Amino acid sequence: MDLYEHQARELLEEHGIVVPKAEVTDVPQGAREIARRLGGRVVVKAQVKTGGRGKAGGVKIAADPAAAELTARQILGMDIKGHTVRKVMVAEPVDIEREYYVSYVLDRATGRFLAIASAEGGMDIEEVAATRPEAVARIPVDPGEGVTTARAAEIASAAGLPPQTVDVLVRLWDVLVREDALLVEVNPLVRTVQGRILALDAKVTLDDNARFRQTRWGDDLAALDDEGDALEAAAAEKGLNYVKLDGEVGIIGNGAGLVMSTLDVVAGCGARPANFLDIGGGASAQVMADGLGVILADPGVKSVFVNVFGGITACDAVADGIVQALETVRLTKPLVVRLDGNNAVRGRTILDAHRHPLVEQATSMDGAARRAAELAHAH
Template sequence: MDLYEHQARQLFAEHGIAVPRAEVVDNANAAQQAARRLGGRVVVKAQVKTGGRGKAGGVKPAADPAAAALAARGILGMDIKGHTVRTVMLAEPVDIEAEFYVSYVLDRAAGTFLAIASAEGGMEIEEVAATRPDAVARIPVDPAEGVTEGKARQIAEAARLPLEAAPVLSLLWQVLSREDALLVEVNPLVRTTTGQILALDGKVSLDDNAGFRRSRRGADTDDPHGDPLEAEAAAKGLNYVKLDGEVGIIGNGAGLVMSTLDVVAGCGARPANFLDIGGGASARVMADGLSVILSDPGVKSVLVNVFGGITACDAVADGIVQALETVRLAKPLVVRLDGNNAPRGRAILDARAHPLIQQATTMDDAARRAARLADAA
């Protein structure tokens, strides 16, 4: 579960990390009043669970409360990478002397956590890593030991951060370990002209598997304004994650879906989502999956990649055919069926003879077709 920036900053403050004062509002009048309480001059920031807000015009300085209201009015309702802005955060500005980047992230391959830090904050860390790899320090962190005072100094020295930032590194580890997070990121962490270390922005991803602990202590870590397609899919019991591409993907099994994402990307297209229908591919499941994916305006083609096992391919094909009775298919659909009863499943789709449905016998061919169709749309 990804948190909004204002939720991440709240967690930071609860763990002793200094953040500028801020308020969250959902209309221009409230923004004007909040700006007055914050001293007049503020920064107005869109609250969406995606990056690129600044480039999209979702972060604007305001010199006074009237300008804050105007900025909020312009940002609210914006679409940023498929996320509608429903709230904005107004934060008091600070005078910055230097900007840094710090994060802790789960390193699944190594079975540990990784501290990533750089003295060049305020920009996308991927860009820094690509152009100046020596400017980014990557330090493994043993979760059993955590970030001690000495470990924090080691990370700060490796990344050429000021040593006064070391205590913040320890506190950020507390956020990650005590809040059951998989990612904690601050970009930028700044030193002000008065020497104070502040977290100006925050990104936190919580482990869904530990949700029962948060509910037990009454933690309200989310609100109803997440991505609408993900909310719709969750309501229908679908394992769906929205991405930024143009090829919608449906598969059975997380491993197969992840492989499909990689193959589609290798064909020069971008996946629009992750949707795992698991072991069931009934007409209802297929209709729900297609409905969610086709509701995404960025989707230009859809790829269904199924390996029949417990659920046979003819049942999947029946599900697709029946789903077409309730879902209007207005974009090309490429279907690859393999495994249990695959020939029978292909025959069912051939008999339906829908003009927008193509079949492929291999995953590579299906991905190429889906990518080509998306490019031609």
């Protein structure tokens, strides 16, 4: 479960990490009133569970309370990567001298956590990591040992962070452990011109397996959901194993391992997966219709890739399911299908005979992924 920025900041503040003063509202007039309480000049920030808000126009400076109301009116209702802005956070501005990046994330492959830090934080941290990986330190953390002051000093030194960040690194680890989180991230962590260290933005992902301990959010965690999670909730009601991602290629596959491989192959073709959707062993017309319906409801999806390896459920049954699903679901985006395994030839014949103008086939996973990426980029 991802938290909104304002919720993540609350956790950080409770653990002694300094954050700018801020309040949340869902109406433009509320932004005016908050700005008046904070001294006039403020930052208005969209509250959605996705990155890239600044580049999308979801983070803006307002010079006075009237401007804060106008800015909130512009941001509320925006669509940012498929997420509708329903609330804004209005925060006091900060005079920034330097921006840093710090996070802890679970590394499932090693059974440890990974500390990731850089002296070059901010909106372009992803570009920094891709073009100059040496500027981003990745330090494994043994969960049994945790992050002591000495360990935090090693992380800060490796990333080129100033000594004042050591205490933040220790406290951020405390957030991770005590709040049952899988990810805690501060970007940017800043040093102000006055020499203070503040967390300007925060992201926290809680472990769903620890929900029984996360009593602070009450019994109904659905209150934390935004539009992206609404798709996940809709999929769950239909018995689908669906996770929304920030991409443009919708993915349907049978088996978690195959779907994970499909995500990697699509990413390797220069496109971003829009979701994880595992239909398991069932590929009936209803399952395919439900899956396509959920994926096509994501406005960020530009193409769909169905990747099925026939086993117990043969490929001809999958093809029949796709054909019948297309009779109930209006296909608005191109669909690329790759069938392999049990009765694959018969399944391909069924799809060829249907001749839907938006459906294409490919015989290999790599070829299908490339075509889905091409179609996504063309729309």
